[in-house]
Amino acid sequence: MHHDFIDKYSNLDSPVHRIDSRVKIVFFFSLILICVSTPIYHIRAFFLYFLILIAILTISKIPILHVLRKSLVIIPFVLIIALFIPFTETSETVFRFNDSPDLMMNRWLLFWNVLVKAFISIITLILLNSVTRFDDTLKSLSAFRFPIVLINMLSFFYRYIFVIIDEAERMQRALVSRLFRGRSLIHAKVIGDLLAILFLRSYERGERVYLAMCARGWDGQLLIVDKKPLILKDSAALIIGLAALLLIRLWSV
Amino acid sequence: MIPVIQIEHLSYTYPDGTKALHDISLRIDSGERVGIIGANGAGKSTLILHFNGLLQGEGKVIIDGIPLEKKTLKTIRRKIGLVFQNPDDQLFCPSVYDDIAFAPRNMGLNESEVRDIAEDCLKRVGLLDNSKRGSYHLSWGEKRRASIAAVLAMRPEILVLDEPVSGLDPRGKREIVELLKSIGGTQVMITHDLDRLKSMADRAVVMNKGRIIADDETANILSNQTLLYKAGLI
Numbered sequence: 414m415h416h417d418f419i420d421k422y423s424n425l426d427s428p429v430h431r432i433d434s435r436v437k438i439v440f441f442f443s444l445i446l447i448c449v450s451t452p453i454y455h456i457r458a459f460f461l462y463f464l465i466l467i468a469i470l471t472i473s474k475i476p477i478l479h480v481l482r483k484s485l486v487i488i489p490f491v492l493i494i495a496l497f498i499p500f501t502e503t504s505e506t507v508f509r510f511n512d513s514p515d516l517m518m519n520r521w522l523l524f525w526n527v528l529v530k531a532f533i534s535i536i537t538l539i540l541l542n543s544v545t546r547f548d549d550t551l552k553s554l555s556a557f558r559f560p561i562v563l564i565n566m567l568s569f570f571y572r573y574i575f576v577i578i579d580e581a582e583r584m585q586r587a588l589v590s591r592l593f594r595g596r597s598l599i600h601a602k603v604i605g606d607l608l609a610i611l612f613l614r615s616y617e618r619g620e621r622v623y624l625a626m627c628a629r630g631w632d633g634q635l636l637i638v639d640k641k642p643l644i645l646k647d648s649a650a651l652i653i654g655l656a657a658l659l660l661i662r663l664w665s666v
Numbered sequence: 667m668i669p670v671i672q673i674e675h676l677s678y679t680y681p682d683g684t685k686a687l688h689d690i691s692l693r694i695d696s697g698e699r700v701g702i703i704g705a706n707g708a709g710k711s712t713l714i715l716h717f718n719g720l721l722q723g724e725g726k727v728i729i730d731g732i733p734l735e736k737k738t739l740k741t742i743r744r745k746i747g748l749v750f751q752n753p754d755d756q757l758f759c760p761s762v763y764d765d766i767a768f769a770p771r772n773m774g775l776n777e778s779e780v781r782d783i784a785e786d787c788l789k790r791v792g793l794l795d796n797s798k799r800g801s802y803h804l805s806w807g808e809k810r811r812a813s814i815a816a817v818l819a820m821r822p823e824i825l826v827l828d829e830p831v832s833g834l835d836p837r838g839k840r841e842i843v844e845l846l847k848s849i850g851g852t853q854v855m856i857t858h859d860l861d862r863l864k865s866m867a868d869r870a871v872v873m874n875k876g877r878i879i880a881d882d883e884t885a886n887i888l889s890n891q892t893l894l895y896k897a898g899l900i
Contacts, residue, residue, distance in 0.1 A: 424798070546798070548760035568760050575802050576754050621755040624720045628748040629820060630772035632740065 419571060420547040422475050427544075429473035433647040434549040435556055440654040441541040445534045447662045453526040455665035462533050465657065466540060475543045480536060487535045494527050547571050573618070581611055668731045669693045670824055670852050671717060678712060678723030686712040687723060688876045694824075699853045701867030701884065703860070705898030708873040710856045711751070714826050717854075718746040730823060744773070747822030751829045751856075753809035757801035762793065762812050765801060769820040787815040791845060807838035811845065818849065827855040831862060860888060860899060872897050 423430070429437075444462065451458050470477060498520050542550070551564050551571075584607055593603065643651075671694040678687040686709045694700055702710045715721040717729065719739050727734040729742045750756045759765040766784040775783070788794040791811040796804065801812055810830065817825065830846065831839040843865055846853060857863060863870060863884055870887040872880040874897045880887060887893065894900045 546761070548764060548800075551760065569758060571760050572758050572800070572802065573754075618755060621750065621752070622758050624715070625748075625750050625756040626758070626768075627720060628718055628743060628746070628750075629769040629816065630740065630743050631768075632772065 420542045420545070420550075422473075422479065422543045423546045425474055425544075427473045429469055429544045432544075432650050433553075433643055434545045435553040436643065436647045436651040436654075437541060437545050438550065438553050438557070440651060440658075441537050443655055443658055444537050447658045448533045448537075449530050451662060451665055453522060453529070458661050458665035459529050459533065461661045466533070466536055469540060469544070473540075473544050475540070480539050480543070483539045484532060484535050487531050491528055491531055495524055498524050573615070576618075577611065577615055580614060581607070584611070667695060669728075670696045670730050671854070672726075672728040673716070674726040674728075676713075676716060676723050676725030676727065678716065678721060680712075686876055687716075690725070690876075690878055692871065692878065692881070694852065694854060696852055698869060699867045700855075701863050701870045702854065702856045702873060703858070703863065703870055703887075703897070703899060704873035707875075708897070709876040710873055711828055712876075713873070714748065714828060714854065714856065717824075717826055718743045718748055720748075744820055745823045747817035747820055747825045749813050749817050749825070749827040749830060751832065753801070753806070753813045756813040756816060757809060760800055761798055762788070762801050762804070763797040765812065765816050766797070766819050768816065773820070783819050783821075787818045790818065790849070791815040807834050807841065810834065810838070810842060814842075814845065814849075824852045824854065825849065827853070829856050829858065831857065831859050831866075858899075860894075864888065872899075874898070 444465070448459070448462050451462075453459075467477075470480060545553075548568070548571075551568050554567075555561060555564050588603070588607070593600070671692065673690055673692040676687055676690040677685075679685050690709075690713060692713075702713065704710050712721060716723060716727055719727070719734050719742060722734075730745055732738050732742060734742055757765045759768060763784055766787050767780045770780040770783045784797070785794065788797050791814055793808060793812055793815060796808065796812075801809060804812060814825075814827075814830075825846075827846075831842050834842065839859070839862060843862055846855075846866060853867075855866060857866065867884050870880075870882065870884045871878055872887060872893060879897060880890070880893055891900065
């Protein structure tokens with residue numbers, strides 16, 4: 414069965430793909446932090462962040478449609494935040510008592526703030542996963558002393574999420590073949606049973622995976638990865654990238 | 667000659683009370699290729715999980731002259747290469763390479779030694795070009811070969827396989843049979859595939875309801891229709 418993999422396109426070859434994954438992680442996370450900390454009225458700064466992302470996108474040969482389609486996942490979250498905006502008071506409006514046009518502007522600005530920053534952040538993350546193989550990302554995280562238990566959990570998650578989705582899909586097909594439609598509330602029990610079975614199967618699979626790990630000499634020690642020093646080209650890329658971000662940020666104080 | 671696998675009066679009951687093995691005694695010599703056959707629930711998988719102490723029942727298990735107990739577990743697990751039935755249970759790393767490197771890393775080898783072993787094993791199963799892919803992207807046959815490579819990377823003395831050809835198309839089955847032949851050494855495998863048993867094993871052990879009911883040359887077992895019928899194999 415075919416799924417849209419988390420790190421689709423990460424096996425392409427481009428100057429961006431070839432950069433050390435640690436550099437990419439530092440750069441992309443800095444981009445998010447700097448973008449989030451930029452005051453919203455500096456529109457040109459956000460324009461430049463977008464420009465950087467588009468430049469990386471072009472160099473890395475990743476289809477822009479893929480990134481846009483994936484970025485739609487933030488829409489529900491942004492909408493939820495938008496729902497609460499009428500009840501939010503921004504610092505500029507603390508002393509106002511009625512809905513003046515000015516106040517409405519501030520609320521729109523707040524919404525715009527959330528939308529733009531969320532959008533840039535999600536595109537950055539999609540881009541990171543499109544130019545870095547997931548296992549490389551995990552290895553780099555361990556180089557940054559990210560807790561090894563969490564890295565292992567992410568690693569198992571990445572390995573088995575598709576296996577579980579496949580299993581759920583097969584079960585769902587079997588249900589549909591027996592004329593199950595799942596439209597009404599009565600069917601909630603069937604869906605609950607399906608989830609319970611899925612949980613039990615995953616649990617049992619976990620036990621078998623553990624046995625298979627023991628059979629190959631696993632003794633509770635977690636994966637240790639060797640660290641290579643950064644090569645000159647990668648360090649240069651990192652310095653140039655971070656300098657560009659800092660310049661934009663300082664320019665829009 | 668010391669037998670590589672020696673099992674004496676082994677019985678095992680699952681925690682829920684199911685009696686899975688009754689008084690099993692088995693001796694396998696170095697270089698033998700043994701097929702374990704039997705109906706579903708006959709106790710075949712339970713038996714092989716005892717070879718490296720993943721399950722421990724009552725009775726004696728002696729591997730390569732070393733009795734299986736808590737302090738010999740590590741040594742024995744290195745000697746027994748256990749290939750599980752479902753490759754998705756065995757291959758748990760984000761990339762095929764990491765899976766092959768798992769056992770050598772557990773053995774405390776350094777990364778360059780690990781790389782040499784991993785590349786050698788991947789080459790032997792014909793997956794060298796796939797080393798960077800995630801095992802999820804592999805076909806079932808490729809996954810099966812990757813699981814075998816993952817176990818070969820331990821340099822085991824005895825290869826134990828749980829249904830190595832199940833779920834494969836005829837070509838996939840032929841490839842596995844040829845691969846196992848080229849690997850050689852002592853091999854124990856569970857199978858339902860009586861057609862291929864002769865080319866995979868010289869000796870067959872028939873299990874039924876937790877007991878060994880026959881143990882003979884493969885050709886003799888395959889010609890004994892009454893026995894096969896009794897064991898639920900035809």
